[in-house]
Amino acid sequence: MHIVGTAGHVDHGKSTLVRALTGTDPDRLAEEKERGLTIDLGFAFCTLPSGRQVSFVDVPGHIRFVKNMLAGVGAVDASLFVVAAPEGWKPQSAEHLAILELLGISQGVVVLSQIGLVDDELAELARLDVLEHVDGTFLEHAPVVATDAIDGTGLDELRGALDDLCAATPTAADRDRPRLWIDRSFAATGAGRIVTGTLAGGSISAGDELRTAPGGRAARVRAIQTQSTAVDRIGPGHRVALNLTGVDADDLGRGIALVRPDQWHHTRSVDVELTVLYGLRNDVTRRGAYALYLGSGEWPVRLRVLGPERIAPGQTGYARLHLPVALPLVVGDRFVLRDFGRGQTVGGGTVLDPDPQLRAAVAQPDARIERMIAERGWIEATQLERLTGERVEPVLGGWVAPPELVEALVDDLRQQIERAGPLGLDLAGLDERQRLAVGTLDGVAIEAGRARPADAADVLADHPVIAELAAAPFSPPAPSGVSQRELMALAARGDLVHADGVWFAASAIEAAAARIAGLLSAQPDGVTVAEIREELGTTRKYALPLVGYLDRTGVTRRRGDLRIGGPRLPEVSG
Structure with missing residues (x-):
């Protein structure tokens, strides 16, 4: 069984869609039927083509009923995110998506509803608009299914997408703690x-x-x-x-x-990791009047930020929440925080410690913590805190490890840097812990993403190949007398650019961008590759790779056979 929660703006057809899929009307209240508006939670279920069963939790989309929405989505596996094609993305679409992310929902299907009310062009514009808004979220790779719940358009495709979604969603684990x-x-x-x-x-x-x-x-x-x-x-x-x-x-x-009796620790005070939503006007401080939404409940809470006195919008920090009643909470429980006074979602996060009184033992970690470190090797300090309820000082960045593992890591890095010699060791090829450790080593110089012995000469500085390519900036010769490793190192330093098999001096790219910006200033509707080639006095062999690189880096943008200004054009046109 999989639990799927609807989400989306009011009047975008969530309940109608659930009714079309299941044959059950999730709007159960007389007022809901009279107003055509979901006010409280509704429930329905169906069997998918594969035989898998799915239950739907239908939530209200109106801003006045966000607390009811929160009561429904706290226990869902995935989201059926609905956006009406005629209206497109709306404010509650954004808030619902933010809430789902805060609650750790990681799977979903996007539905472009009411598709029969728009023509093909508007439908495509609506689809692109949705894709833009979900970019960078858990829905960025989700299927987008166009439907019309009235005439049945897209419902079979949606059932298939839900089947795929359920197949990819792990079943709930039975830990014998209901x-x-x-x-x-x-x-x-x-x-x-x-x-x-x-x-x-x-x-x-x-x-x-x-x-x-x-x-x-x-x-x-x-x-x-x-x-x-x-x-x-x-x-x-x-x-x-x-x-x-x-x-x-x-x-x-x-x-x-x-x-069950005696299986849970009931607490009125929890330490949490709190992410504050980007775009809020105010920091989160202890002065706010906050409501905690966890499970299906809503409780007023007092909040104290741990460490700094505030958490800024877009930032993550730690806080202690004081509840008015004792709740059965565990490490990893997800929650949402709303501001009573401003009536807005503030952020959300995860319970780290449901019993903060244990912190008294932090100053001297006991053998239990040492055993956990020894058994696991490298472990993030935040994860160790979640497992034990106690804070341990990291030994490297945010990591904790036995001393012998730290020593082995440092010795291995020194050997790698010595072998790399004057060209240096490419830091991009190292993992997070190795990169952190390199910064602590004495006798190591770090420059342009490479680490070399401090007493080794920088053989890349003023390398002759840079001048060789810069001498013919827009028709550069193939580099000679230089290894591929040196070329890649020079590119990492920002001295050279490799574009579709052609090596350019970085100064040539900058000069070409400025020249093309001048062309576009005179011809804002766009210029052809041929016009760019003539401006630079080069051939198609070099013009195409160069323009392709500028497209990829946002200086220009392709529109048909023309190049127009990209988002980074103003940076090079001054």
Whole structure:
């Protein structure tokens, strides 16, 4: 079973799409049907062509119901991200995408809905607009499926995309520690109290005794349903409905967790890694009025930034959150933080330490930490903290390792640098730890991305091949008397440029860019390669590689048979 949550702006057709896929109307409230607007969470399921089963959590898109949206997406495996072709990308599209990223969602399908309301040209523009907005996010490589839920256009393709998505999404692990965050609680005639949610961490069986958190009230599982089918036992990764006895309705609202007795540490104080959204106007400080969204719940929290007093927009830092109630939290739980006063999403992150009192032992790491380091070798200090709840001083950058591994790394690097000699060792070929270690070595000179013995002459400075190529800037001869390794080193220094098999002096590229900028100033609609060739006094053999390089670096841009100014043209036209 896979759980897929809808996301996207209000009125972009999320609920209509779910209804078309499943035959179930996720809008269950009378007000939702009357207004044609999803207000609260809706649920539906279907079987895909492969036989895989998928449950949908349909969330509201209106800005006033973001807290309901957050209650639904906290436990989904993937996103069905919907953008209406007639309207395109909208503000809530951006906020929903940011929330999904903060919650660690890493899989999804993009749906271009209501495609029947636009012509082919507008549909393509809408698709390109969506691709631009999801670039750099977890959806940048997601399939984009155009659909019309009314006439069925694209629904088969969408089912196939969902099948592929589910095949690539790992199934939930059973760690024998079940936790179910309640997202609905209601009375059923003749059955008593029913709660629903997405089960994680372990299995639940009929007859099990669970505890509410917060509250600690005992509840017995009378019966279990999933996808409208009664079962005796249900595993993690499923949407479930539990019929509970022995507990009052007042103890079973949205945001309450159901767990086994004595399996979870219940905490009112957690240390977290917090990423603040880029684009906010204000830093995150302890002065804000914040709400924590975790699982299916919403809680007011007090926040204290650890270390610096604030975390700026676009930055990641550490904070301690103080909750009004004790919750069953664990390292790795994801959350979203919103500002009550400004009514906006501030950021989100991960629980690092659900029991900050352990920090008293940090000054003298115990044998348990030393054993973990010895068993794992190199380990990031932040990861070690997540595993132990204690902070350990890194030995190299952000890394911790046994002393013998650090010594071996340093010795190996010194040998590599000695073997490289005057040409130097290319730092680009080293891993993160090696690059960090090079910067700590005495007697090593680092220049232009290469490390060499400090007492070795820099054989690349004023290398004769630079002048040889610069003498015929736009028709350079093939380099002679120089090794490929030297050429690549000179390119890394920024002295030479290799463009489609031709070596140019870097000064020639700069001069060509300036000359072409002059041409475009006189002909802003574009110039041909032939005109560029004539301006530079060269041949097609050299003009094509040179122009291709300028295209790739953003100085120019190809439009048909013409070259127009690229985003970096102003840098060279001054």
